[in-house]
Amino acid sequence: MPIPLRCRCGQVQGEVGTAHTYTRATCYCTDCRAYAQWLGVPGLLDEVGGVDVVTMAPTDLRFTAGRDRIVCMSWSERGIYRWYASCCRTPLGNTPRDPGVHYVGVSSACLEGAGAAVDDAFGLPRRCLISTGTATATVRKRPFTTAWGILRVVIGLAGAKLRGRRESPFFDASTGKPIRVPEIVKRSPHGNQ
């Protein structure tokens, strides 16, 4: 059963399949946190500054409305692409710059409408923990579920490569270019941690 995807204001809509989910993860890195703060949407960070994402093959992600609202930012010329809805600044997903790496970290913030179905489909949040060293307070590490989650991403990427999958709603299928010109945003020297 696909999980419905929706930005907060409802202009961007879609769904995610569950066939090629890698893992659900919480990232405590400063880039993800600064991004959540830059978007300015409440509720994106957990109590120790982590963001919740469901990592999957981009072929499982489909937008059905509001494609023209999908925009992209990056913290640097080499940083990952961070896709969000321009209408209400809901984060949608993060992708590598290289469309050959078949990965998207879908923000659970755009899956909220599905309620408990998200946990049923993708596992509970805060089990695979990334960059705990930069959490805003000490985090109880989960080495086993984290290692297992990372391994599932590696296996998933290898599987996608074997299947020769490349399609992504964020990249033009023929040119491999991102569907929007990414805005490079300079990190503010203060705040934005």
Ligand SMILES: [Zn+2]
């Ligand atoms: Zn919106």
Ligand SMILES: [Zn+2]
């Ligand atoms: Zn991060």
